[in-house]
Amino acid sequence: NSSEAINTDIVTLPRFILESQQQFKQARGNLTLLLNALQFAFKFISQTIRKAELVNLINLHNSSITINATGDVQKKLDIISDEIFLNAMKSCGVVKILVSEEQEDLIVFQGNNINDQTYAVCCDPIDGSSNLDAGVAVGTIVSIFKIDPNVKDLKQNVLRSGNDMVAACYAMYGASTHLFLTFGQGVDGFTLDNNLGEFILTQPNLRIPQQRSIYSINEGNTFNWDPKISKFIDLLKNPQSEMNNNCVPYSARYIGSMVADVHRTFLYGGLFSYPCDKKNKNGKLRLLYEAFPMAFLVEQAGGKAVNDFGERIMDLKPKHIHDKSSIWLGSTEEINKFLTYIA
Numbered sequence: 001n002s003s004e005a006i007n008t009d010i011v012t013l014p015r016f017i018l019e020s021q022q023q024f025k026q027a028r029g030n031l032t033l034l035l036n037a038l039q040f041a042f043k044f045i046s047q048t049i050r051k052a053e054l055v056n057l058i059n060l061h062n063s064s065i066t067i068n069a070t071g072d073v074q075k076k077l078d079i080i081s082d083e084i085f086l087n088a089m090k091s092c093g094v095v096k097i098l099v100s101e102e103q104e105d106l107i108v109f110q111g112n113n114i115n116d117q118t119y120a121v122c123c124d125p126i127d128g129s130s131n132l133d134a135g136v137a138v139g140t141i142v143s144i145f146k147i148d149p150n151v152k153d154l155k156q157n158v159l160r161s162g163n164d165m166v167a168a169c170y171a172m173y174g175a176s177t178h179l180f181l182t183f184g185q186g187v188d189g190f191t192l193d194n195n196l197g198e199f200i201l202t203q204p205n206l207r208i209p210q211q212r213s214i215y216s217i218n219e220g221n222t223f224n225w226d227p228k229i230s231k232f233i234d235l236l237k238n239p240q241s242e243m244n245n246n247c248v249p250y251s252a253r254y255i256g257s258m259v260a261d262v263h264r265t266f267l268y269g270g271l272f273s274y275p276c277d278k279k280n281k282n283g284k285l286r287l288l289y290e291a292f293p294m295a296f297l298v299e300q301a302g303g304k305a306v307n308d309f310g311e312r313i314m315d316l317k318p319k320h321i322h323d324k325s326s327i328w329l330g331s332t333e334e335i336n337k338f339l340t341y342i343a
């Protein structure tokens with residue numbers, strides 16, 4: 001029986017969306033259109049990154065340097081991926097507002113009917129771009145809000161609490177391309193099958209481990225941290241401290257792509273942090289398209305996400321579209337250790 005060897009009834013992302021849409025009576029198919037455009041953008045960016053070196057898209061000898069609104073140097077792939085993402089959102093017809101790390105201001109798409117343009121989308125087209133030239137895993141991070149047609153000032157549709165997100169996801173372009181997605185009812189993980197060109201459901205209802213002795217932080221910033229933070233990290237490394245139930249020091253793992261560090265944290269557990277420091281007074285990671293979507297996903301998988309002061313990331317509200325925040329996220333027990341420590 002040949003059907004024993006392979007699964008002939010796989011759940012593709014379009015099938016998954018259709019089946020979960022049928023559960024919501026008010027669904028009008030707009031979310032399906034948005035998800036279709038998102039997955040196209042992820043596939044396109046994935047392919048572009050994978051052939052970058054062969055078509056001279058990596059930045060080793062780039063002459064012209066441009067800087068984005070948050071002070072980052074833009075690489076060629078940052079700009080191309082931003083364009084890919086923008087065009088996908090523009091053409092799907094259901095997005096009214098787009099915020100991108102690589103665009104100083106928000107972008108408003110003109111449509112025929114505001115009731116069709118249901119969504120505001122915020123994105124980090126390439127997360128981890130400092131790793132691009134070395135072929136290390138990078139990703140795309142997205143948060144999704146619903147437009148309120150009664151709100152006159154369009155910007156207010158994204159300057160809201162993280163609790164207002166209706167969906168969030170990220171794609172990670174690693175050895176395989178992965179997609180982790182939430183609509184606020186748990187997290188589901190998909191893997192891109194390059195031959196089929198489809199994202200396949202591989203990790204339904206993903207749960208983050210409750211505990212794991214791994215910390216993920218740029219420790220090179222120690223001398224710029226508040227001494228309280230350095231002391232907390234020292235406690236994790238000390239096998240005799242009250243933080244170490246097993247009397248083994250924590251392992252350090254830091255890739256420098258938030259997407260990849262959070263992805264590992266999802267699967268193995270542990271904690272990931274980018275705290276405030278002397279250089280980054282409000283942290284480095286941006287609320288709308290880095291901290292919010294990751295916090296939503298982590299909480300939906302049973303973990304926690306807070307800032308340096310122990311406030312829930314999801315409860316924060318940006319004043320400007322590129323506002324930043326400190327962040328601590330990961331396994332519930334690990335984040336609880338931090339919360340107990342700062343209390």
Ligand code: AHG
Pocket residue numbers: 072101124126127128129130218256257258259274284
């Ligand atoms: P981006 O590449 O989108 O600008 O994001 C970079 C972020 C994030 O991916 C990562 O966690 C962090 O910057 C790494 O910063 P350091 O190099 O300062 O550790």
Ligand code: MN
Pocket residue numbers: 072073101129
């Ligand atoms: Mn950047």
Ligand code: MN
Pocket residue numbers: 124126127128258290
């Ligand atoms: Mn980023």
Ligand code: MN
Pocket residue numbers: 078101124125126127128129
């Ligand atoms: Mn980026």
